[in-house]
Amino acid sequence: KAGVTQTPRYLIKTRGQQVTLSCSPISGHRSVSWYQQTPGQGLQFLFEYFSETQRNKGNFPGRFSGRQFSNSRSEMNVSTLELGDSALYLCASSQGQGFTEAFFGQGTRLTVV
Amino acid sequence: QKEVEQNSGPLSVPEGAIASLNCTYSDRVSQSFFWYRQYSGKSPELIMSIYSNGDKEDGRFTAQLNKASQYVSLLIRDSQPSDSATYLCAVTDTGRRALTFGSGTRLQVQP
Numbered sequence: 001k002a003g004v005t006q007t008p009r010y011l012i013k014t015r016g017q018q019v020t021l022s023c024s025p026i027s028g029h030r031s032v033s034w035y036q037q038t039p040g041q042g043l044q045f046l047f048e049y050f051s052e053t054q055r056n057k058g059n060f061p062g063r064f065s066g067r068q069f070s071n072s073r074s075e076m077n078v079s080t081l082e083l084g085d086s087a088l089y090l091c092a093s094s095q096g097q098g099f100t101e102a103f104f105g106q107g108t109r110l111t112v113v
Numbered sequence: 114q115k116e117v118e119q120n121s122g123p124l125s126v127p128e129g130a131i132a133s134l135n136c137t138y139s140d141r142v143s144q145s146f147f148w149y150r151q152y153s154g155k156s157p158e159l160i161m162s163i164y165s166n167g168d169k170e171d172g173r174f175t176a177q178l179n180k181a182s183q184y185v186s187l188l189i190r191d192s193q194p195s196d197s198a199t200y201l202c203a204v205t206d207t208g209r210r211a212l213t214f215g216s217g218t219r220l221q222v223q224p
Contacts, residue, residue: 043214
């Protein structure tokens with residue numbers, strides 16, 4: 001059974017640009033969550049989607065947004081990039097009914113210069 | 114603010130010993146508890162989940178939960194150098210549908 005797939009694996013962007021990251025969950029999983037991991041702040045929750053609906057959102061500015069498609073694939077977008085947005089962005093997949101175990105993809109390493 | 118506290122370590126144990134990793138959480142409504150292992154430069158890998166008080170064993174790993182004390186731990190028996198990694202404790206409640214992570218404990222298993 002295939003795991004969680006995130007693309008791209010690495011990105012280098014310039015301040016002020018925008019970026020879109022993609023996540024394909026485990027087959028049959030309907031919930032996708034996004035997390036940001038930095039050395040200083042650790043792993044922080046961005047948002048969670050289930051059946052194309054955002055069910056929960058973390059404490060991040062509106063520059064961070066996401067969406068989920070009917071096939072459960074998800075994208076997150078960061079607009080007007082700042083240096084502080086440099087991080088590992090992780091997508092987690094779970095079945096979605098209640099809260100069940102979440103499995104992470106390999107992440108997208110974003111560097112803003 | 115919901116918090117999950119872990120000792121950052123490093124926790125150093127000799128090969129073959131038992132490694133004991135601890136985690137406390139502040140939110141009493143937390144219902145689900147997870148341990149993830151993260152190797153340097155890699156993403157977190159789920160190794161244990163526990164939902165009710167007591168012990169749960171899976172191979173060399175045992176998770177222990179005490180909701181009254183708001184405490185969850187992970188024991189690794191017969192530690193191997195390949196167990197050297199950062200171990201992340203995560204908690205959630207069914208309403209929030211989001212994991213709150215501790216900062217992780219770095220474990221070093223000395224050959």
